[in-house]
Amino acid sequence: MNVVLLGATGKVGAPILAELLDRGHRVTAVVRDPSRLAVESARLRHRTGDVFDTAFLADAVAGADVVVCSVALRDPAQRGRTPVELLRGVAAVAADAGVRLVTLGGAGSLRTGDGVDLVDTPGFPEAAKPESLGFRAALHELLERAPAGLSWAMLSPPASIEVDGPRTGEYRGGDDTLIVDEDGASRISAADLAVALVDEVENPKHHRRRFTVGYLGHRGAARGSASR
Helix, strand or coil: CEEEEECCCCCCHHHHHHHHHHCCCEEEEEECCHHHCCCCCCCEEEEECCCCCHHHHHHHHCCCCEEEECCCCCCHHHCCCCHHHHHHHHHHHHHHHCCEEEEECCHHHCECCCCCEHHHCCCCCHHHHHHHHHHHHHHHHHHHHCCCCCCEEEEECCCEEECCCCCCCCCEEECCECCCCCCCCCEEEHHHHHHHHHHHHHCCCCCCEEEEEECCCCCCCCCCEECC
16 A cells, blocks of 8 residues: 555654555655654655645645554654644545544553543653643544544554564554553553554554554563653
8 A cells, every 4th residue: 555654763653664664565754854764665755844734744645545643742843732733634634635544642541440541540650641631632633523534543552662672463452441461561562563553554443433452461571661
């Protein structure tokens, strides 16, 4: 397929890019700094621009089959911008182009075993709250106000993304409840998160709704992690 990938150089975006290329898809990576694209492939091209510029984005997605959004809004250049603003614009452009949208969301809006959103539980890291609350609001923006003709899915990751963890190709899927392993940890490697997202790109199973993934087995050693 022809896939437009937003945020292709991020900690999750880079594994998504690698997974898409490994499976033979043609990818247009939308980036602000093309020098950070470490991958070279005959099936990869890039467009340099701002994903909040809807005119630029509309031109970038023309002719695509799917647009994948993996933009985290963490760096200082994105300060003041919100996930709601991001996904409102991307959704409008995708709908106008007749392109399916598959986007990453946040773990904070997933329900715990007590029926409470993770971001509302005691002990949730204060530093991660603004981003988690923003992506929860973005989920509700899509659920309540996404363009009627848009096919979209949002993948909410587990609480911990192991940036340098291995690609096993295995994960468990769910809908709105946080997935935890046998040790009580909610986790997945960035590589396996990419596997799950590209599986949804290739075989859509979630129409206009959110889903999640995670590991069930015992916790292994993680070399690095990031909350989302």
